Amino acid sequence: MQNVINALRVLEEVAARQPAGVGELARGLGLPKSTVQRSLRTLHEAGWIRPAGGEVTRWQVTSKALQVARRTELGLRDAAMPVMEELRQRTGETIHLMVPEGDAVVLIERLETDKPLRIVLPLGIRLPLHASANGKAVLAHLARPVAELPAYTETTITDPAALRAELAAVHTRGYADNRGEWRSDIAAVAAAVLGPDGPIASLSISTPASRMPDALRAEYGKLVTQAARTLSESLA
The missing domain is CATH 1.10.10.10 (Winged helix-like DNA-binding domain superfamily/Winged helix DNA-binding domain)
Structure with a gap:
């Protein structure tokens, strides 16, 4: 062994x-x-x-590691799609599936809103762990030291103590939110998809900032938390 x-x-x-x-x-x-x-x-x-x-x-x-990762990623996508579709139908908003990679989360799948005002992120884009809902949802389940936090907007949390407090709140309520911390025009709520050894992905509901008032944010948070839990259970 x-x-x-x-x-x-x-x-x-x-x-x-x-x-x-x-x-x-x-x-x-x-x-x-x-x-x-x-x-x-x-x-x-x-x-x-x-x-x-x-x-x-x-x-x-060699490329063998990449081939294995791709097969794993495809399995995650297949399991996630019906959960993501139900979440899109219930909210009418864009749903993202991201996976942790180093100091970022990477977008591997999305289902777009039908609404004319939307924010489209390209597949493969990397978002910072500390300044995105998907990233904070993952980071809340990782035992990782927090330091050197770059600011992307005026609302980015850059103080390590403040971020630790935010992550504790995320862990307690089950979902993370993004109040324009990466881009000022984007709002999102996200929850981690958990495996036996920690977070393997995160699901999010993403909207233009103007379309997510606080009351709706809490409602969406509950929905994305349940969706992530359902996906976690399907992968177990």
Whole structure:
């Protein structure tokens, strides 16, 4: 079992540092070079990594990791679509499905509102964790230190203590909201889709800021929280 854990740790470290050599990986992981070398050999034979070239052997991740991620993402999309459609029908607004990736959430699916006034975000766009409803919904379930918070608008929460308090409130009520914190013309509420080890995605209802007064925000928050819970249960 420990050999498997070591190999997975080495794979993650290669992905973070690529191209990376044995010595660099060993120092980063705190493992003996011989252990790292064995893991690299196993990962190479299994097709997960390949030599990056150069005088000293350095390693990089192959497309196999991306293929697995895509298959996982497609499964998430398939499960999410009926939940997203029901949420769109109940609200008449745009529904977003995002997944955490590093210090951001990435939009992987959306269902658009039929209303003429809308805000369209392209698939693949990255939104900051601390300045978006989807991001805060995810961040509230992560044990991650909060520091260096850039401002995007006048309402972006940039004080670490204030953000920690906001995330505690998100965790308590079950959903996060965005009051023009990334773009002043966008309002949203979002809830995390949880797996066994934490958040795997987030669902949101997104509208022009003028279309989400406080009373509606609370109503939408309850709806998106239930939708995210339904999706979490379907994936269990």
